[in-house]
Structures are given as C-alpha cells and as structure tokens.
Amino acid sequence: MSDIMQVIMSRDRNEKEFHQAVSEVMESVMPVLDRNPVYRKAKILERLVEPERVIMFRVPWLDDKGDIHVNRGYRIQMNSAIGPYKGGFRFHPSVNLSILKFLAFEQVFKNALTTLPMGGGKGGSDFDPKGKSDNEVMRFCQSFMSEIFRYIGPDTDVPAGDIGVGAREIGYLFGMYKKLKGEFSGVLTGKSLNWGGSLVRPEATGYGSVYFASNMLATASKTLEKKVCLVSGSGNVAQYTVEKLIEFGAKVVTISDSSGYIYDEEGITKEKLSYIKTVKNIKRGRISEYAQKYSAAVYTPVDPALDYNPLWNHRADCVFPSATQNEINGKDAQNLVNNGVCLVCEGANMPTSPEGVEIFIDRKILYGPGKAANAGGVSVSGLEMTQNSMRLAWSREEVDARLKTIMANIHRTALNAAEQYGTPGNYVNGANIAGFVKVVDSMLDQGLV
Numbered sequence: 509m510s511d512i513m514q515v516i517m518s519r520d521r522n523e524k525e526f527h528q529a530v531s532e533v534m535e536s537v538m539p540v541l542d543r544n545p546v547y548r549k550a551k552i553l554e555r556l557v558e559p560e561r562v563i564m565f566r567v568p569w570l571d572d573k574g575d576i577h578v579n580r581g582y583r584i585q586m587n588s589a590i591g592p593y594k595g596g597f598r599f600h601p602s603v604n605l606s607i608l609k610f611l612a613f614e615q616v617f618k619n620a621l622t623t624l625p626m627g628g629g630k631g632g633s634d635f636d637p638k639g640k641s642d643n644e645v646m647r648f649c650q651s652f653m654s655e656i657f658r659y660i661g662p663d664t665d666v667p668a669g670d671i672g673v674g675a676r677e678i679g680y681l682f683g684m685y686k687k688l689k690g691e692f693s694g695v696l697t698g699k700s701l702n703w704g705g706s707l708v709r710p711e712a713t714g715y716g717s718v719y720f721a722s723n724m725l726a727t728a729s730k731t732l733e734k735k736v737c738l739v740s741g742s743g744n745v746a747q748y749t750v751e752k753l754i755e756f757g758a759k760v761v762t763i764s765d766s767s768g769y770i771y772d773e774e775g776i777t778k779e780k781l782s783y784i785k786t787v788k789n790i791k792r793g794r795i796s797e798y799a800q801k802y803s804a805a806v807y808t809p810v811d812p813a814l815d816y817n818p819l820w821n822h823r824a825d826c827v828f829p830s831a832t833q834n835e836i837n838g839k840d841a842q843n844l845v846n847n848g849v850c851l852v853c854e855g856a857n858m859p860t861s862p863e864g865v866e867i868f869i870d871r872k873i874l875y876g877p878g879k880a881a882n883a884g885g886v887s888v889s890g891l892e893m894t895q896n897s898m899r900l901a902w903s904r905e906e907v908d909a910r911l912k913t914i915m916a917n918i919h920r921t922a923l924n925a926a927e928q929y930g931t932p933g934n935y936v937n938g939a940n941i942a943g944f945v946k947v948v949d950s951m952l953d954q955g956l957v
Contacts (some may be wrong), residue, residue, distance in 0.1 A: 510599070512534070512553055512554060512557070512638075512881055513530070513753075514533070516530060516557055516749050518746075518769060520606075520609070520760070520816075522561065522606065522811050523605065523606035523610075523832060524606060525606045525607050525609075525610040525834075525858070525933050526606045526607075526609040526610045526613065528610065528834075528858065528862065529610040529613050529614055529858060530557050531862075531942065532858075532862065532865075532936070532940070533613070533617065533940045534553065534691075536936060536937040536940035536941055536944075537941055537944045539554075539823055539863075539929045539930065539941075540929065540941055540945060541553075542613065543739055547693075547934065547948060548957075550951075550952060552948045552951065552952070554949070555951065556587070556616075556947070556951075557613070559584050559585060559586045559587075559609065559612065560585050560587060560588060561583075561584075561585040562582075562583075562584055562585075562605075562609075563581075563582065563583040563585070563631075563656070563659055564580065564582050564605070565580075565582075565616055565632055565654045565655045565656070566579075566580060566754065567579045567580065567581045567582070567648065567651050567655070568577055568651060569644070569647045569648040569651045569929070570647055571640075571642055571644050571771060572643060574864055578829050579588075579633050579634055579635040579648070579956070580633060580634055580955075581631070581633045581652050581655060582603070582605065582608050582631050582632060582633065582778050582830075582897075583629065583630075583631035583656055583659060583660070583665070583667075584605075584608045584609055584611075584628075584629055584630050584821045585607065585629045585665060585859040585949070586609075586612035586613060586615065586627070586628045586629055586630070587616045587627050587628050587947060587951075588626055588627035588915050589627060589947050589948075589950040589951045590619070590620060590626065590627055590662075590946065590947060590950050591619075591624070591625035591626040591627045591682040592625075592626065592627055592662070592663055592664055592665055592666055593626075593627045593628065593629030593664070593665035593666070593692060594615070594619055594626035594627060594629060594665075594666050594667075594668070594890070595611065595612060595615040595619075595628055595629040595630040595631070595667065595668070595670075595674065596626065596630065596632075596667060596668040596669050596670030596888060596926060597629075597631050597632045597633075597667050597668070597670055597677075597681070597888070598611070598630070598631075598632035598633075598670035598671045598672060598697075599632055599633050599636070599637050599667065599671070599673050600634070600636060600671050600672045601634055601636045601670030601690070601899065602832075603632045603633060603634045604634070607833070608630045608631060608632060609630075610833070610857075610858065611670075611857055612628055612629050612630035613628070614857055614858065614879050614945070615628035615630055615877065615886070616821065616947055617879050617939065617940060617944060617947065618878075618879040618880070618883045618886060619700065619883075619886055619890075619948050620942050620943040620946040621651070621790075621880060621883055621918045621921060621939060621942060621946075622878065622883055622886060622887045622890060622899070622914055622918065623914070624890035624891075624914075625889065625890075625891075626666075626886065626890055629665055629667070629919065631655055631656070631667060631886040632672075632673070633648075635648050635651060635652075635672075636659075636672070637672050637673075637677065638792070639931065640728055641701055645676065645677060645680065646680045647679055649680035649681045649684065650680060650683075650684040650706060650824075652681070652782030653680075653681050653684035653685050653688070653689065654684065655733075657684070657685050657688045657689060657785070659703070659803060660685075661693070661695055662693045662694045662695050662893070662897075666694065666695060666696065666697060666889075666893060667681075667695075667696055667697075668696065668697040668698045668885070668889045669698040671743065671832070673698075674698075674744065674789075675699075675700055675929065678696055678698045678699055678700075678944065679699075679700060681696060682695070682696050682699060682703075683950075687788045690721075692704075693896070694742040694892070694893055694896025694897065694952050697709065697711075697889035697892045697893060698889065698892075699721065699892070704891065704892075704895075704896050705784070706888055706889075706891055706892035706895055706901075706902070706907055707901075707902070707904040707907050708774040708888055708904055708907040708908050708911060709746055709885075709888045709889065709904065710748065711748040711751070711752075712748075712853060712885045712887065712888035712889075712911055713744065713745045713748070713855060713882050713885030714745045714746065714747065714748025714749035714750075714752060714830070715751075715752045715881065715884055715908070715911060716745065716881075716883060716884015716885065716887065716888075716911055716914075716915045717745070717751075717828060717830070717853050717854070717855040717881050717882055717884065718732070718753055718756060718828075718853075718874075718951060719830070719884065719911070719912050719915040719916070720853055720879070720880065720915050720918065720919055721800075721826065721828070721851060721853040721874075721876060721917065722756065722886075723872040723916055723919040724801075724851060724853065724872065724876055724935070724949065725921075726920065727874075727923070727932055727933075728770050728850075728874070730850075731756070731757075732753065732756040732757060732758045732826065732827070733756065733757035733758065734757060734758070735758045735824070735825040735826045736759050736761060736823070736824045736825050737753055737758050737759065737760045737761070737824060737825065737826045737827070737828060738747065738760075738761065738762045738822060738824045738826075738827045738828070738849075739753070739760055739817055739821065739828045739855075740763070740764045740765055740828070740830055740831040740833035740835060740856075740859075740886075741760070741763070741765070741829075741830040741832075741856065742763050742764060742765045742771070742784060742788050742795050743788065743830075745830040745855040745856065745882070745885075746763060746764075746828075746830040746831070747784065747785055747788070747831050748856065749828050749855050750763065750776055750784075751778075751781060753828075754776070754777070754778060755779065758826070759775040760775060760776045761773060761775060761776070761822065761824070762819055762822065763776065763784060763795060763798070764795060764819055764909065765788075765794060765795040766810070767794050767796060767809060767810060767812055768795065768796060768807055768808050768809035769795065769807070769808055769818075770795055770796075770798045770799050770805045770806065770807050770808075770932070771805065771806045771808070771822060772798075772800070772802065772804065772805040772806075772864045774805075780798070780802060783798065783801060784798060792928075793908045795807075796809075801857050809822065815837075815839060816837065816840050816843060817835065817836070817837075818841040820840040820841075820843055820907035821843045821847065822845050822847060822850055823847045823848055824844075824847060824848070825848065825849065825850055825851070826849065826850065826851040826852075826853070827844055827849050827851065827852045827853070828852075828854075828855050829855065829859035829860065830854075830856050830859075831850070831853030831856055831859065831952065832856055832857075832859065833856065833857055833858045833859060834858065834860070834861050834937075835856065835859045835860075836852075836859055836860040836861065836864045836865030836897060837861045837863065837864055838861060838864050838866075838867060839861065840864060841861075841863065841864035841865075841867040842867055844928055845867060845871050845873065849872040849876060850873060851873065851875075852868055852873055852874070852875045852876065852907065853874075853875075853876040853881045854876060854877055854878035854881045854882060854897060855878070855881065855882050855883065856878060856881075857882065857951030858878055859878065865877075865936065869911065869936065871935060872933070874935075876935050877935055877936045877937060877939055879939050879940070879943065880905055880918050880922050880935060880938075880939035883914075883915070883918055883922050884911055884915055884942075885912075887911060887914045887915070888911055889908055889909060889952075891910055891911075921942045922935050922938035922939040922942055923935070923938055923940040924938070924942075925937070925938040925939075925941040925943070925945075926938030928941075933956065936951060
C-alpha cells in the first residue's frame with residue numbers, strides 16, 4: 509500500500525484531497541487483498557486509482573456588461589466497470605483537479621453500494637454562480653456544455669448537480685445539450701419534473717442520510733425521536749436533512765453557510781425551515797438573515813483564526829455534516845464526543861478529516877461515512893435514469909419507498925462486510941470493502957482494459 513501511495517503522491521503532487529480519499533479506501537481493503545491474491549497480481553489498486561479519462565477545457569463567457577471571463581472546466585471519468593459514469597457537476601471557486609478526482613474516486617464505491625448499474629465520475633468548474641444573474645449563469649452553462657457534450661450521453665456518462673449546480677443550472681445545461689445533439693435523452697439527472705425529472709430527487713441525499721441514520725440507531729434499539737441534532741450547510745442536502753429530521757421527531761438546532769452558522773436552542777420548525785428555503789433558494793441570501801428574523805437564534809460568523817468550528821461545540825445527540833469536505837477536524841470530533849454525541853452521519857462527501865474519523869471509530873460512535881450515508885442522491889438519480897429509459901414517471905410514494913429500501917440495503921451491506929472482515933460495526937471499512945469488491949470483480953471479468 510505504501511508503495512502505491514508513494515507513486516500517487518509523486519505523480520499527482522499537491523492533490524491532498526485525492527490522496528486522503530485513496531488512503532482511506534486502501535487501509536480498509538487490505539484484508540480483502542490478503543484473502544484474494546488475484547487482486548494484487550492483477551494490479552487492481554494501481555488501476556483503480558488512475559482515472560479512465562480526464563477531460564479539462566477552457567470555458568469562455570460574457571457577463572452582463574459584455575466583459576469576457578475564462579474559467580476552467582473538468583470531467584473525471586473514473587471507472588465504468590459496472591455502468592455509465594455517474595456523478596455531479598460542481599460549480600465553485602474551490603474546484604480543482606484534486607477535489608474532483610477525490611469526488612470521482614468516492615463516487616465509484618458509492619454508486620456500487622446502491623446496487624444500481626452506475627460507474628463513477630465527477631466534473632465541474634471553478635466558476636462561482638453566486639452573485640451572477642440568470643443570464644450570466646445561462647451563458648456560462650451554454651459555453652460549458654458546448655465542450656463537454658462530446659463526452660457525455662445516456663449510455664456513456666450521466667452527470668447530475670452538486671454544489672452550485674441546481675435546477676436552474678441543470679435546465680440551462682440540458683437545453684444546450686439538446687440543441688447541440690438534436691435529441692431528447694436522459695443525459696442529465698436532477699431535471700425539472702416537466703421534462704424528465706424524478707420526484708424526490710431534490711430531497712434524496714438529505715432524506716437518504718436520515719434514513720441511514722435511523723438504520724444505524726436501530727442497531728442500538730434507538731430512534732431519532734427527541735434527539736438533538738446539529739446540521740451544517742444550508743443547501744439542498746442540509747435543507748432536506750432538516751426536513752426529514754423534523755418529520756422523525758428530532759430537534760435540529762444549527763444550520764450554516766460559508767459565512768457562519770446559526771444556533772437556535774428552540775429548534776428549527778417547519779415554518780423556520782420554509783424561511784431558510786426562501787432565503788437560500790429564492791433570494792440567494794445569507795444564513796445570517798435567519799437570526800434577524802428569529803431573535804432567539806444566535807448567529808456566529810466564521811472566524812478563520814480558530815482551529816476548530818464552534819458549530820460542532822454544542823451539546824447534541826446526532827450530527828449531520830452536510831456542507832463540504834474536511835469540515836470536521838480532530839478537535840471538532842473531540843468536542844462532539846465530549847458533548848455527548850452518539851451518531852455522526854455524513855451528508856457531505858468526506859466532511860471528516862482522518863483524525864476525526866479515527867476519534868469517532870475509537871470511541872465507538874455510530875459513524876456513517878459519506879459514500880454510504882449520502883448515497884441517496886445518486887440512488888434517485890439512478891431511478892431517474894430508469895424512468896427516462898422507460899418513458900415513465902413514478903409517484904412520489906414509489907420513489908421514496910425505493911429510496912428507503914436502497915438505504916436500508918446499503919446499511920445492511922456495509923454492516924455485513926465489516927463483520928465478515930473482522931471489524932464489526934465499522935461502517936467505514938464495511939462500505940469501502942463492499943463497494944470495492946463489486947467494482948474490482950467486474951473489472952476482472954472484463955479483462956485488462
């Protein structure tokens with residue numbers, strides 16, 4: 509393992525997020541390699557960490573003043589052993605090759621866990637839609653699609669949304685794809701209901717995370733009812749995590765964005781959540797507005813000088829990090845443990861640093877890693893692909909029931925794999941091993957390609 513990591517770190521220098529993702533998976537799957545020498549002989553790890561294809565391109569666009577801007581676009585097509593590449597587009601200033609490779613690598617195993625026929629990929633741009641007009645976002649999306657359309661398709665690569673890419677952006681991207689290809693196909697997921705989208709897709713990642721948490725608690729004969737919960741983020745994942753937690757009878761006391769977080773000791777109600785959705789989805793405002801409307805809430809701005817996040821330093825039972833990668837460091841994890849947290853369920857991708865993960869596992873916290881716990885989004889994307897292929901639209905109840913079943917199956921699969929390889933209750937090992945075995949067996953079946 510150390511030899512492979514040295515090669516990766518020398519070949520892919522400065523890609524710390526990618527190194528972190530690969531290292532975590534490799535540590536989990538060493539017992540699998542020990543039991544199956546054929547994997548080592550076939551150099552399966554060396555093949556897994558190298559993307560099948562990396563696409564990088566310029567994206568020129570005009571702002572409303574007629575000024576020209578140039579951003580960088582990417583698509584990482586990581587692995588197609590079990591199906592077309594599947595994974596979102598992210599539009600955010602932090603986007604770079606390392607972040608997208610880590611996300612694509614994680615996506616491979618996450619998609620395998622769903623049992624749906626989907627490979628793994630990820631893409632996006634360092635373009636920031638925040639503060640841009642609808643016309644500026646449209647012009648950017650059209651320029652982005654005018655290049656990437658050559659490499660995607662319903663049986664090749666089916667992108668979805670991610671941070672900075674919601675229904676508006678998916679609409680503009682789809683419209684340009686349709687114009688360029690002259691066809692109406694299920695090339696993107698997360699579409700609006702009027703033209704091929706699936707019910708429950710916007711809610712799926714957040715709902716799925718809560719379903720996964722409910723399954724974890726059930727192993728200890730507990731439920732979410734009356735549990736005090738900390739949630740980070742205020743985008744799609746966080747909003748629908750809060751919505752489902754309220755439905756399950758939990759009390760959510762935090763929500764955040766990149767500028768800071770609010771703590772509402774009284775709890776976020778359905779009415780308050782509706783206001784958050786208005787602020788973030790319609791006004792595209794800041795979470796600080798919540799504290800202006802609800803005086804009992806306390807707003808704390810981000811302080812870059814701190815070596816911990818005060819959001820994670822409140823007394824709570826359950827934690828749902830739903831913002832971005834590495835938002836919980838070792839000190840945050842220790843604060844959570846000290847404050848009585850019994851469950852951490854990741855709505856974001858790799859939101860906990862390696863030091864934090866180690867603390868949670870050592871202290872026997874119920875810890876659901878993102879590749880298992882947040883697989884609800886891509887699961888319903890897969891269901892949207894199925895509906896598009898069949899030219900059908902399932903009811904909300906049917907999609908939600910399928911989502912609930914998929915999350916229960918992922919939970920059981922991860923738990924069983926952890927038990928089988930000698931680390932009972934370790935969802936990190938279980939999820940990595942279960943996804944890994946399915947993907948590498950498929951790769952071996954298909955030969956050296």
